[in-house]
Amino acid sequence: MRKTHLAPAAVGGALTLAVLLSGCVANNPASSALTVDITDDGCNVSAATAASGAVKFTASNKGTQVNEFYILADDKLRIVGEKENITPGATVDYVAQLSPGTYYTECKLGMVGAGIGTSKFTVTGDEVALSGTDKEQSDTAVTNYVAYIKEQTDGLVTNVAAFTAAYVAGNDDEARALFPTARTNYERIEPTAEAFGDLDPKIDFREPMATEDGIPFTGFHRIEKDLWAPAGFTPSTPAERQELADGLNANVKQLFDLVREKDFTVSLSDISNGAIGLLEEVATSKITGEEDEFSHTDLWDFQANVEGASVAYGNVRDIAVSKGDDGKKLVEKIDKQFDALNKQLAAYGSLDAGFVTYDQLSTQQVKELSDGINALSEPLSQLTHTVLGIAE
Amino acid sequence: MTTPDDRMPEQPDQPHDSAQPDPAVSGGTPAASAASAASGASAAVGHSGDPATDARPKRTLSRRGLFGLAGAAAGGLVVGGAGATAVAQATASGTSGAADSYAFFGANQAGIVTPAQDRLHFAAFDLSSTASREDVVELLQDWTLAASRLTQGLDVSEDGAVGGPSLAPPDDTGEALGLPAAGLTITIGFGPTLFTSRDGIDRFGIADKRPAALVDLPHFSGDTLDDAQSGGDLCIQACADDPQIAVHAIRNLSRIAFGRASLRWSQLGFGRTSSTSTAQATPRNLFGFKDGTANIKLEQPEIVDDQVWAQKTDGAGWMAGGSYLVSRKIRMLIENWDRVALGEQERVVGRDKGEGAPLSGGTEFTEIALDKTGDDGRSIDTAAHVRLAHPSQNKGQQLLRRGYNFVDGNDELGRLNAGLFFIAYQRDPRTQFIPIQRQLSQNDLMNEYIKHVSSGIFAVPPGARNADDYIGSTLFG
Numbered sequence: 001m002r003k004t005h006l007a008p009a010a011v012g013g014a015l016t017l018a019v020l021l022s023g024c025v026a027n028n029p030a031s032s033a034l035t036v037d038i039t040d041d042g043c044n045v046s047a048a049t050a051a052s053g054a055v056k057f058t059a060s061n062k063g064t065q066v067n068e069f070y071i072l073a074d075d076k077l078r079i080v081g082e083k084e085n086i087t088p089g090a091t092v093d094y095v096a097q098l099s100p101g102t103y104y105t106e107c108k109l110g111m112v113g114a115g116i117g118t119s120k121f122t123v124t125g126d127e128v129a130l131s132g133t134d135k136e137q138s139d140t141a142v143t144n145y146v147a148y149i150k151e152q153t154d155g156l157v158t159n160v161a162a163f164t165a166a167y168v169a170g171n172d173d174e175a176r177a178l179f180p181t182a183r184t185n186y187e188r189i190e191p192t193a194e195a196f197g198d199l200d201p202k203i204d205f206r207e208p209m210a211t212e213d214g215i216p217f218t219g220f221h222r223i224e225k226d227l228w229a230p231a232g233f234t235p236s237t238p239a240e241r242q243e244l245a246d247g248l249n250a251n252v253k254q255l256f257d258l259v260r261e262k263d264f265t266v267s268l269s270d271i272s273n274g275a276i277g278l279l280e281e282v283a284t285s286k287i288t289g290e291e292d293e294f295s296h297t298d299l300w301d302f303q304a305n306v307e308g309a310s311v312a313y314g315n316v317r318d319i320a321v322s323k324g325d326d327g328k329k330l331v332e333k334i335d336k337q338f339d340a341l342n343k344q345l346a347a348y349g350s351l352d353a354g355f356v357t358y359d360q361l362s363t364q365q366v367k368e369l370s371d372g373i374n375a376l377s378e379p380l381s382q383l384t385h386t387v388l389g390i391a392e
Numbered sequence: 393m394t395t396p397d398d399r400m401p402e403q404p405d406q407p408h409d410s411a412q413p414d415p416a417v418s419g420g421t422p423a424a425s426a427a428s429a430a431s432g433a434s435a436a437v438g439h440s441g442d443p444a445t446d447a448r449p450k451r452t453l454s455r456r457g458l459f460g461l462a463g464a465a466a467g468g469l470v471v472g473g474a475g476a477t478a479v480a481q482a483t484a485s486g487t488s489g490a491a492d493s494y495a496f497f498g499a500n501q502a503g504i505v506t507p508a509q510d511r512l513h514f515a516a517f518d519l520s521s522t523a524s525r526e527d528v529v530e531l532l533q534d535w536t537l538a539a540s541r542l543t544q545g546l547d548v549s550e551d552g553a554v555g556g557p558s559l560a561p562p563d564d565t566g567e568a569l570g571l572p573a574a575g576l577t578i579t580i581g582f583g584p585t586l587f588t589s590r591d592g593i594d595r596f597g598i599a600d601k602r603p604a605a606l607v608d609l610p611h612f613s614g615d616t617l618d619d620a621q622s623g624g625d626l627c628i629q630a631c632a633d634d635p636q637i638a639v640h641a642i643r644n645l646s647r648i649a650f651g652r653a654s655l656r657w658s659q660l661g662f663g664r665t666s667s668t669s670t671a672q673a674t675p676r677n678l679f680g681f682k683d684g685t686a687n688i689k690l691e692q693p694e695i696v697d698d699q700v701w702a703q704k705t706d707g708a709g710w711m712a713g714g715s716y717l718v719s720r721k722i723r724m725l726i727e728n729w730d731r732v733a734l735g736e737q738e739r740v741v742g743r744d745k746g747e748g749a750p751l752s753g754g755t756e757f758t759e760i761a762l763d764k765t766g767d768d769g770r771s772i773d774t775a776a777h778v779r780l781a782h783p784s785q786n787k788g789q790q791l792l793r794r795g796y797n798f799v800d801g802n803d804e805l806g807r808l809n810a811g812l813f814f815i816a817y818q819r820d821p822r823t824q825f826i827p828i829q830r831q832l833s834q835n836d837l838m839n840e841y842i843k844h845v846s847s848g849i850f851a852v853p854p855g856a857r858n859a860d861d862y863i864g865s866t867l868f869g
Contacts, residue, residue, distance in 0.1 A: 269559075337651060367654070374651065375650050375651030375652075376651075378647070378650045378651060379651075381560070382561070384560070385557045386560075389558075389559040
């Protein structure tokens with residue numbers, strides 16, 4: 001959460017993702033050709049490896065419902081390629097430019113919910129130089145990032161529903177366990193959510209900010225206060241809990257809907273600045289431990305912010321590399337510092353296994369994390385200029 | 393005075409204050425002229441070569457490369473004669489008598505025998521746990537380049553505060569725009585933990601190069617040191633006649649260090665407590681007494697060579713032309729002191745408060761006569777500060793003191809958190825600071841009114857010879 005909202009990201013032009021995707025690859029003959037058998041409960045790619053370069057996937061939906069095909073980066077978060085709206089009986093071609101590395105393929109039945117048939121997919125061979133015009137490169141980055149935002153709001157709705165159900169039922173232990181991870185999807189895309197001016201205050205404001213703005217204190221942190229009630233605080237009644245839960249569910253659903261509106265998109269600078277902004281978010285409110293003042297689960301948010309920054313950066317990284325030596329040096333530096341920061345965080349836990357609570361960290365440990373953030377933020381702050389400001 | 397917007401694009405290297413030097417006011421006051429002249433001769437001991445060439449950064453350093461800062465390194469001009477002139481005295485805020493700018497490159501680092509400027513920002517850094525030897529060298533190269541520019545009144549890079557692309561954060565933080573160099577010197581030192589970490593690890597392969605003189609300071613009687621405010625792998629002393637300039641230097645150098653080193657502690661000093669040149673009036677410390685009357689002065693080259701500069705024959709050859717810095721933050725219990733009778737204050741110090749003359753008689757610069765009784769019947773107490781610190785009581789050993797007054801707000805009891813941030817340069821702390829301080833800490837009458845709360849010792853290597861060199865090259869090169 002932050003007080004200063006980014007300018008809304010939406011721009012008017014109705015972008016048709018499929019058109020952009022095909023435009024991006026039109027002149028690149030595929031070096032590998034694979035098939036994808038899609039069923040309602042399967043997503044079977046004909047090979048688990050391919051040579052780097054243009055990889056053509058011919059996807060056939062043999063199931064009964066509309067489906068989507070995804071290629072994810074090795075963090076299983078960043079979307080590298082996506083073909084949506086594959087109707088039953090249809091066979092479609094999709095060509096992705098893949099550099100050497102580890103990827104994951106999966107399908108998404110009904111275009112929501114968890115991925116189906118998630119499988120490791122390995123690409124070997126030479127690095128692939130980014131091809132296409134600036135516009136095409138930018139469109140690819142935007143397309144993949146928008147798909148990722150949708151994916152995260154999907155997870156958000158699901159996870160918040162489970163969390164609030166436990167809270168409403170009075171299963172406080174379960175609710176406390178679910179609280180930090182229910183926030184993860186939100187924290188990964190915070191700058192996007194903040195772009196919708198009135199939504200972030202309802203979802204993620206801390207009490208002092210709500211008070212300052214004269215709005216009711218609702219959302220994650222109001223529920224957090226119930227679950228980790230400070231001395232002298234009168235906890236909510238069951239009816240009040242229901243109301244708070246309904247409000248949070250409605251607001252995250254609204255976010256889910258907004259990012260699926262036809263004219264929703266982001267700009268390349270939104271992505272790049274989003275990466276920078278997520279790190280600043282960590283530097284200002286997470287490092288101080290003020291974000292989760294009752295639960296002290298700040299490290300979950302910290303990790304999610306860093307992941308979100310990493311995904312946003314990953315979407316424009318190739319563009320930065322294509323800007324010549326300065327770009328290459330910059331990504332080398334940023335890659336190194338992301339690695340270092342991730343290692344630092346891993347010493348305290350993970351999103352899957354849980355983290356230590358923030359009040360257990362010594363001042364020296366917090367300083368080391370702060371140093372890590374500074375080390376990454378300095379080069380990362382140059383990203384937007386490199387991506388947008390340097391002519392090839 | 394022109395504003396940044398008036399800068400011609402082909403003149404990226406204009407000083408912060410890009411007013412043209414006016415010969416009529418160059419050199420400013422007589423004091424400044426004298427200091428400038430002195431610095432030309434002596435402060436610049438060995439500062440060789442054409443400053444106009446020396447001040448021109450040639451190398452492409454990592455930060456430049458990273459930011460893609462302008463290929464042609466030094467398209468622009470270089471500020472006036474280093475160590476002298478250029479900006480009108482009228483714009484200099486200080487009274488230290490320091491020159492407007494000092495040459496950065498030379499055999500010794502500036503900021504040691506340089507006439508003490510009025511303001512200090514001192515910073516100690518710890519290297520990142522992931523920093524490699526290459527990172528350390530690169531950091532020292534980047535600091536050298538930045539310091540060579542800042543000390544000439546330039547922004548930290550060619551793009552500077554407002555000359556860069558609008559989509560990127562500016563290289564320079566900008567608060568020095570429109571200000572002159574203000575006599576800025578930047579002096580870099582290496583702490584014992586650079587050579588061997590606190591865990592005993594030789595992180596950078598230089599443990600065997602640690603000079604024997606760079607000892608861990610022993611505990612002195614009465615020490616109440618705060619570890620978090622003491623030590624450090626690296627230090628930077630930034631002195632200037634304008635506090636904004638000194639802070640600007642530390643701020644930008646800290647920023648350059650992100651990812652490689654971070655601040656461990658830092659200290660602002662608002663008034664010099666020593667003269668390091670005969671051209672300077674003796675300032676007063678927060679006890680209200682003149683301080684540094686008998687200090688080593690740059691006009692005493694034999695004493696400087698004998699007591700301040702490390703020599704090749706001293707052991708660590710790479711330190712030749714360097715010096716050893718000891719810092720001590722000395723809290724003064726000024727509320728107690730202020731309730732002490734004048735005569736008693738003078739007995740503690742051993743000098744008269746108004747003139748600064750020794751109690752053995754004469755005027756400020758009269759040689760102290762330890763066993764003589766003055767005309768008024770007073771003499772120097774056996775435990776007076778000036779007696780115990782006197783070279784005759786310390787085997788002839790002296791220190792070049794370069795300390796500053798500080799006030800860091802107040803404590804929870806409503807007392808000013810004030811005192812002296814003591815800095816001393818010397819050839820070998822084992823024979824200079826340590827025995828002198830041992831003697832003082834045990835017997836000095838002044839101990840009742842002071843408390844040492846932080847401590848540091850740093851090997852300050854020789855200067856960078858030119859723009860192709862860097863501070864620390866004799867150690868890492």
